[in-house]
Amino acid sequence: MKKAFITGITGQDGAYLSQFLLEKGYEVHGGVRRISQPETVRLEQLGVEKDVHLHEFDLSEGNNIFRIIRDGEYDEFYNLAAQSFVGSSWDQPIYAADVNGVGVARILDTLRTISPHTRFYQASTSEMYGLVQEVPQSETTRFYPRSPYGVAKVYGHYITTNYRESFDMHASCGILFNHESPLRGKEFVTRKITMALAKIAHGSDDPVVLGNLNAKRDWGFAGDYVKGMWAMLQQDQADDYVLATGETTTIRDFVTFAAEALDMKPEWDGEGINEVAVDANTGKRIIEISEKFFRPAEVDLLIGDPSKAQKALGWTASVDVRELASMMAKADYDNLS
Ligand code: NAP
Numbered sequence: 001m002k003k004a005f006i007t008g009i010t011g012q013d014g015a016y017l018s019q020f021l022l023e024k025g026y027e028v029h030g031g032v033r034r035i036s037q038p039e040t041v042r043l044e045q046l047g048v049e050k051d052v053h054l055h056e057f058d059l060s061e062g063n064n065i066f067r068i069i070r071d072g073e074y075d076e077f078y079n080l081a082a083q084s085f086v087g088s089s090w091d092q093p094i095y096a097a098d099v100n101g102v103g104v105a106r107i108l109d110t111l112r113t114i115s116p117h118t119r120f121y122q123a124s125t126s127e128m129y130g131l132v133q134e135v136p137q138s139e140t141t142r143f144y145p146r147s148p149y150g151v152a153k154v155y156g157h158y159i160t161t162n163y164r165e166s167f168d169m170h171a172s173c174g175i176l177f178n179h180e181s182p183l184r185g186k187e188f189v190t191r192k193i194t195m196a197l198a199k200i201a202h203g204s205d206d207p208v209v210l211g212n213l214n215a216k217r218d219w220g221f222a223g224d225y226v227k228g229m230w231a232m233l234q235q236d237q238a239d240d241y242v243l244a245t246g247e248t249t250t251i252r253d254f255v256t257f258a259a260e261a262l263d264m265k266p267e268w269d270g271e272g273i274n275e276v277a278v279d280a281n282t283g284k285r286i287i288e289i290s291e292k293f294f295r296p297a298e299v300d301l302l303i304g305d306p307s308k309a310q311k312a313l314g315w316t317a318s319v320d321v322r323e324l325a326s327m328m329a330k331a332d333y334d335n336l337s
């Protein structure tokens with residue numbers, strides 16, 4: 001039986017990866033931060049909470065990481081933990097650098113010293129492309145991060161490739177474009193939209209207040225993306241791979257897809273912060289804009305080229321953005337029923 005450790009096991013991807021590895025017969029361990037009220041709600045939602053072994057873990061604590069690795073003898077180590085909300089990284093840039101950047105070095109240096117056989121996965125991100133230098137973005141596109149989150153992730157990415165090249169470690173980076181699900185954190189734009197629209201469909205009069213509707217994202221389903229993470233660690237040689245759908249969609253169109261899944265008919269009117277959407281079926285205002293949700297520097301366009309992963313790993317995204325919006329909106333609607 002193979003043994004895996006997942007940092008960030010309580011997050012969206014951690015929950016889906018746990019479920020996937022358990023189905024493959026792995027013994028699954030994961031790191032949980034000590035907080036006053038332990039939160040394993042996603043693992044519970046997937047019914048795997050009792051099947052995984054949880055350990056107290058924080059990426060900012062070197063000796064904590066050392067003991068976990070020394071005592072575990074893991075075959076595979078997936079580093080999914082991060083301060084993952086881009087918006088907050090301007091408020092806590094030093095923390096983002098420590099956890100999302102230096103935290104990766106803490107793991108790699110421990111693995112190199114006491115467990116060099118362990119295969120390592122680093123959660124890199126399309127946010128590293130930021131102000132994109134090429135369309136679509138691939139493994140060879142130059143990085144130009146636009147947030148403290150993205151800058152820290154570039155360090156995490158390069159320290160992983162550096163340890164692979166310096167110490168011949170099996171360390172791979174998945175450059176994942178946005179992936180969502182009914183387990184997505186509530187502050188990310190897709191889930192914020194589907195939760196609020198589901199409430200409106202149940203009778204609420206409160207519109208969703210958003211920021212920049214013109215940003216474009218390449219959105220896939222998280223359940224697909226964790227399979228790609230695993231596939232990277234099964235290759236003879238470690239490498240870096242883009243996982244993406246190859247399609248890009250504005251926030252505005254995501255709203256339309258989610259609203260239509262809930263039998264609304266959004267009609268858009270106005271421009272900039274005066275833009276609104278009204279449900280033509282009910283006359284209710286469903287979208288408003290506030291400057292509060294605009295970012296100091298925006299990532300305007302992301303669209304990934306997943307052809308390397310398709311060829312080498314046999315990986316493809318199975319859910320398109322309209323299906324994804326519908327899945328999330330209906331799940332949120334059902335949660336409220
Ligand atoms: P998520 O739902 O926000 O989960 C993040 C996890 O990291 C949570 O379990 C969180 O624990 C944990 N964590 C945060 N700070 C930590 C610390 N200091 N020490 C230990 N654990 C800590 O994120 P996700 O969507 O699953 O994403 C997984 C990874 O992929 C992240 O590294 C993210 O940056 C990266 N990524 C995500 C996407 C995407 O679209 N989802 C795309 C590219 C890359 P708590 O539950 O205690 O907060």
Ligand code: F7E
Pocket residue numbers: 084085086087125126127176177178179187188189190192209210211212213215216217251293294295298299
């Ligand atoms: O924003 C715009 C916002 O917060 C998407 C993380 O998983 O994916 C995620 O980062 C877009 C941005 O995700 C609101 O300005 C408009 O252009 O859902 P988001 P993100 O920043 O793309 C990457 C790949 C990661 O690695 C990250 O960990 O939506 N937007 N109005 C808004 N965004 C939010 N959150 N809230 C709004 O009201």
